[in-house]
Amino acid sequence: MRSPNAAPQPDELDDISTGYALDAVFDPSLVTDDVDEYCWTPLQLAARTGDLLEVNRIISSAPNYGEAQATVNAPPTGYYGQTALQAACMRGHTDVVRALLNAGADIHAAGGNNSYRNAFEVACSVGNREIFDMLLAAGADVSPATITRYGGRTPLQAAAEGGHRELASRLIELGANVNAPASTSSGLTALQAAVWRQHHDIVRILLEHGANVNAPPARYKGLTALQAAALVGDMNMVDLLLDQDADINAPGSQLNGGTALHAAAAGGHVEIVEKLLKRGHNPNATAGWAKQTPVQSAFVVGRSDIVDVLIQAGATGPVAGGKILFTTVKRQTRNTINKPDETSLTS
Structure with a gap:
């Protein structure tokens, strides 16, 4: 087995004959002796790289529809894995997203343990309007139940964090919960996320729609909105939040x-x-x-x-x-x- 500190080899992501490939070319820190921890199915890999021909070939090679769905919806592996649909959404491969949806991709499936974002939440974080609309048409939930896993985000929280004002406004119009609580670990409410990333326009939209300036921080590694503004050094945001009666002594x-x-x-x-x-x-x-x-x-x-x-x-x-x-x-x-x-x- 190669050392975890060894440089990734150029052919690692090209050789998918075994069914899995190390996720090394995008983040060398993920190279590990535990080859089952960071690996992708051939379809997940093709979706990630935007290879529509390979995606269609893999799907069409399944002997029946049931097998095709099982391939399309293979679960992510490890902490940072993604389903094929999530991977395509993350990188904006619109044609691949369409092909996967037509093949029965599950838009509600969760990602790996350390992201746990479904395809719609991924699309909202990236801000691709065409993919956003496709997933909405396929039945995406704009206001899902509370996200409880590490780093989880609702669609609105993801859009706010990514600075996608148009998508954030659309989600609010569609009934997204402006005050959905943050996930327990490394979570942020929509307002906390927008403040943290210094998206002033989205902060104002959220406040206009009743966002709670004093929502508590996530239990682990969280921030109130005022704490976030103070940490990033945004004086204008600090002033705005204080004017909105942010609790200056709120615990962390x-x-x-x-x-x-x-x-x-x-x-x-x-x-x-x-x-x-x-x-x-x-x-x-x-x-x-x-x-x-x-x-x-x-x-x-x-x-x-x-x-x-x-x-x-x-x-x-x-x-x-x-x-x-x-x-x-x-x-x-x-x-x-x-x-x-x-x-x-x-x-």
């Missing part, structure tokens, strides 16, 4: 979460830190099971200026001893932070 997620002040401190946005303090944010708010303070969040990302601002505002307690709370900040700062000496922050 149990895992990798914090208040808006923690978020602004972790993101290194001193002006937003100052704004939140002036609006009454508690400088000694704590986050998570470790009861981390905003001062600790600023210190761990090397922002002595923010530490000083917080101390001047009345923050007390230890400076060191915290961790990077927010997953995105953790990715951005990995191997780049040189924490200052603690004594230099309080002198």
Whole structure:
């Protein structure tokens, strides 16, 4: 077996004679010794690459309609797998989507464990209007039951996160639940998603249709709308949400979460830190099971200026001893932070 760190070979995605191929050409990090974890059926692979001739050949080679449907609806494998229809939707292969629908593709089937998005949710995240309309005509649900799996999104949440204003408006017109709750882990409501991605036009549309500015964050790795705005450093969005009575001291997620002040401190946005303090944010708010303070969040990302601002505002307690709370900040700062000496922050 080849090492998981070995470079993918050019012919890996061309050789589908065994029925499966490693998903390596699009993301080399997925190469693994466990060949069953990240692999695709020939049809899923052809759909992913947009090979309509191969898609039609595979479907037509089935001995009967039942076998063809089984092939078309083969489940995804591993954490990041997709059905053939989801793969075609993700990459905008309209003709392939049409062929799969004609062959009986299940539009409601879920994706792999770490995406769990059905074809319509995938189409909404990508923003392809033609595929969106085809799936609607095939019976897609614009307002499904609560999505509970890791990173799940309703169609509206997916469209809001992707910045697709036309699709978001259409979904609202069709009755999509503007306030559908976020999935438990890494989930976002439609408003939280639009704020997080800084899609101001969609934020305003959602607010006009009753989006809850104080919807709680996902239990794990979530953000309130205000926490999201503070984390990305969007002062205009912070002001808008505060004007809409966003809860300035709302608690964060149990895992990798914090208040808006923690978020602004972790993101290194001193002006937003100052704004939140002036609006009454508690400088000694704590986050998570470790009861981390905003001062600790600023210190761990090397922002002595923010530490000083917080101390001047009345923050007390230890400076060191915290961790990077927010997953995105953790990715951005990995191997780049040189924490200052603690004594230099309080002198």
